[in-house]
Amino acid sequence: MKKKTLFLLLMLLALPLAMMAGNGKFTLVIDAGHGGRDSGAKGSSAYEKNINLKVALAFGSMVERNCPDVKVIYTRKTDVFIPLSERAAIANRNKADLFISIHTNALPKGKVARGFEVYTLGMHRASDNLDVAKRENSVILVEKDYKTRYQGFDPKSSESYIMFEFMQDKYMARSVELARMIQRNVCKTANRPNKGVHQAGFLVLRETSMPSCLIELGFITTPDEERLLNSESGVNAHARGIFDAFVSYKNKYKAR
Numbered sequence: 206m207k208k209k210t211l212f213l214l215l216m217l218l219a220l221p222l223a224m225m226a227g228n229g230k231f232t233l234v235i236d237a238g239h240g241g242r243d244s245g246a247k248g249s250s251a252y253e254k255n256i257n258l259k260v261a262l263a264f265g266s267m268v269e270r271n272c273p274d275v276k277v278i279y280t281r282k283t284d285v286f287i288p289l290s291e292r293a294a295i296a297n298r299n300k301a302d303l304f305i306s307i308h309t310n311a312l313p314k315g316k317v318a319r320g321f322e323v324y325t326l327g328m329h330r331a332s333d334n335l336d337v338a339k340r341e342n343s344v345i346l347v348e349k350d351y352k353t354r355y356q357g358f359d360p361k362s363s364e365s366y367i368m369f370e371f372m373q374d375k376y377m378a379r380s381v382e383l384a385r386m387i388q389r390n391v392c393k394t395a396n397r398p399n400k401g402v403h404q405a406g407f408l409v410l411r412e413t414s415m416p417s418c419l420i421e422l423g424f425i426t427t428p429d430e431e432r433l434l435n436s437e438s439g440v441n442a443h444a445r446g447i448f449d450a451f452v453s454y455k456n457k458y459k460a461r
Contacts, residue, residue: 231274231275232303234299234301235261236261236306236409237257237281239254239257240283243286247426251435253425256425258282259440260444263443264305264444265279267448290408293410293413302415303417305417308419317426319424319429319430320400323384323403323421324384324410324418324421325410327377390450390453392446395445422434
């Protein structure tokens with residue numbers, strides 16, 4: 206009888222704790238790539254860092270207005286420089302459920318491309334993927350102690366990316382699912398050319414301990430793409446597509 210009573214008491218004590226855990230907010234970290242002294246890619250008049258921030262804030266605002274069960278954390282809300290390792294650390298410290306990094310693509314002078322694509326951490330299966338990873342990772346060169354902080358990683362060396370061939374990411378399946386949702390929704394909502402979902406060795410994704418992806422909005426070095434990405438309608442259309450994908454993902458996985 207005593208054992209049965211004790212069991213019932215423990216169950217009653219555990220019930221409020223379980224309810225609290227179930228009512229916990231879903232934490233989303235939105236990372237606007239580059240910033241401050243790191244301008245990212247450059248167009249004829251626009252800077253990547255500013256486009257990234259506009260889309261990040263628009264997306265975050267949609268979540269804050271429409272999803273009271275979500276806690277939104279930004280790695281930056283202004284034009285400031287944040288090291289790659291700190292961006293991931295912000296997500297890890299806050300035990301984020303999701304990390305979305307927003308960037309804008311670029312090509313060397315004379316080359317033209319259009320379209321939206323999303324990356325997850327993984328093997329650089331094509332040389333183009335490796336080129337994108339090298340460009341985005343090169344931001345660490347403006348950090349004074351990058352050789353120590355990143356343990357000798359050289360963003361310009363192909364050999365440094367061999368490590369990603371052997372990495373096992375337990376969040377990979379969800380990351381890929383999220384990336385596909387974003388790719389599908391943005392291409393539909395913003396009427397964007399679909400450049401697909403890819404894998405590459407991004408440092409900012411390697412350091413996070415949750416499902417994550419990195420978005421490349423379009424090519425700032427292609428004039429019509431630059432105009433679109435720098436326009437209010439372009440920013441809102443991309444943010445809306447990302448938001449719709451996020452809601453679908455959250456509704457599927459919020460009860461983990």
